[in-house]
Amino acid sequence: MKKPGIFKGLNKNIIVLSVTSFFTDISSEMLYPIIPIFLTSVLGAPMSILGLIEGVAESTASVLKAFSGRFSDLIRKRQPFITLGYFLSAMGKLMLFFAYAWPAVLLARFIDRFGKGVRASPRDAMLADSADIKYRGKAFGFHRAMDTLGACLGPLLAVYLLMVLKGNLRHVFLIAFIPAILSVATLVLFLKEKPLISRSSAPIRFNLKYFSTPFKRFLFISSIFAMGNSSDAFLIMRSKSIGLSVTFVILAYVAYNISYSALSFPFGILSDKINRKWVIIGGYTVFALVYLSFALFATPATIWVLFFVYGFYMAMTDGVSKAFISDMVASDSRATAIGLYYCVTGLLALFASVIAGLLWTYAAPSAPFIYAAILALISAILCVFLL
Known part of the structure; x- marks a missing residue:
């Protein structure tokens, strides 16, 4: 059967990878809002330990994305890295159910993010390999749309389960393992890698x-932008500081994921038609x-609009950036380039979060948002003149 025009160019592997990300993000976003509560309220860990765990986890993922991408290019295979990465992430989520002290949570998060680091660059390279160049933006946009649809459902499912389970966080961890292992099963049963044409023998x-x-x-422009792109936790804390309850903050975050999911596909298609x-x-x-609005105009009423519009930014940059990189490099080095991009921007984003924390503490809660807005505008201007 011939595919409708809007789905033209989306082959089986693109759909399989997108469904896999959908299941994984349901699982991940079920846990995202409750892991800090579990650490601090159930295990009694201080906020410094929460920062340590997330810092180690995200740093691990950022560095590994570069190395997994390069190894994938060297052996000219993507699927082993993708399957192993999703499997490790699923096991990391299951380990949270058995965690009775914060070091166990650290290990679980390390394994989860280790899996993300192993899979991300080869997966994005396979998406690029699988799509004709004229449909590459569409392929990445569809993948991000499915991924973020899972991110919409995950927090809502977590809120529902916490009500039904009367606040039993461990049972939520166990249930979150189900979509995670479904993602692995989807890969094993349906993903078929096509041989890549050439082999590389260059040193890593x-x-x-x-x-x-x-x-x-x-990469230079993205690095400047990343130095201001701090963790979304600062958006959440800003929302709480102006009076939103925890439940409403989570729902505002869902509004962001809704626009991100709904617009990723059309913006991906648009990027195939214009530069x-x-x-x-x-x-x-x-x-x-x-970010300027979060600094100067944030109120309990405007927060909902700001989170929704924030999803536009992600829809316009996340998948499109990786399609853009794929256009710029040869297939032999595609996973390496994407991995290098992930690594550099990820590490600089950690730096941005440290700077944001210092600005919040020693200047004003609005300061990190003004700083980020300035760097984003500089990046936009540099894109105009350098690309």
């Missing part, structure tokens, strides 16, 4: 001289306006 290295000038410029840089510039501009 991340020397920028081997990449194109447009990629290096985009992708203009979509990314639009995303950076939206980010700057939202």
Whole structure:
């Protein structure tokens, strides 16, 4: 049967990877809002331990994305990394059910994020490998839409389960394992990797001289943006500080995921029709306006609108950026380039969170948002003149 026009160019592997991400994000976002509560309220860990755990987890993922991408290019295979990565993440989520002290949570989060680091770059490279260049933005947009649809459902399911289970967090961890293992089963049963044409025998290295000038410029611009792109936890804390309850903060976060999910696919299609840089510039501009509004105009009423509009930024940049990178590099180095992008921007985002915390504490709660908005506008201007 011929696919409708809107789905033209989305082959089986693209759909399988998208469904896999859908299941995984249901699981991940079920846990995202309750792990801090579990650590501090059930296990009695201080906030410093929460920061340590998340810092170790996210740093691990950021660094591994570079190495897994390079290894994937070297052996010219994507599927083993993807399947192993999703399996490890599923096991990490299951381990939370058995955690009775914070070091066990640290280990569980480390394994979960280790899995993300192993899978992310090869998965995105396979998405690019599987799509014709004229449909590449659509492929990444569809994948992000499915991923974020899972992120919409996860927190809502967590809120429902907490009501039904009368606040039993461990049972939520156990139930969250079900969609996680379904994602692994989807890969094992339906993902079929096609042989890549050539083989690389180059040593493992991340020397920028081997990449194109447009990629290096985009990585430079992305690095500037990342230095202001702190954790979304600061948006959540800003919302709480102006009077939103925990439940309403979670629901506002769901509003962000709804717009992100709904718009990723159309913005991906748009990036196939015009120069992708203009979509990314639009995303950076939206980010700057939202963060400036969080700094200056945030009220319990406007927070809902700001979170919803924030989803526009993610829809315009997340999948489109990876499609943009895939256009700039040869297939032999595609996973390496995406992994390097993940690694650099991920580590700088950790730096951004440290700076945001210092600005919040020693300047004003609005300061980190103004700082981020300025860097986003600089990045948008650089995109205009350098790309």
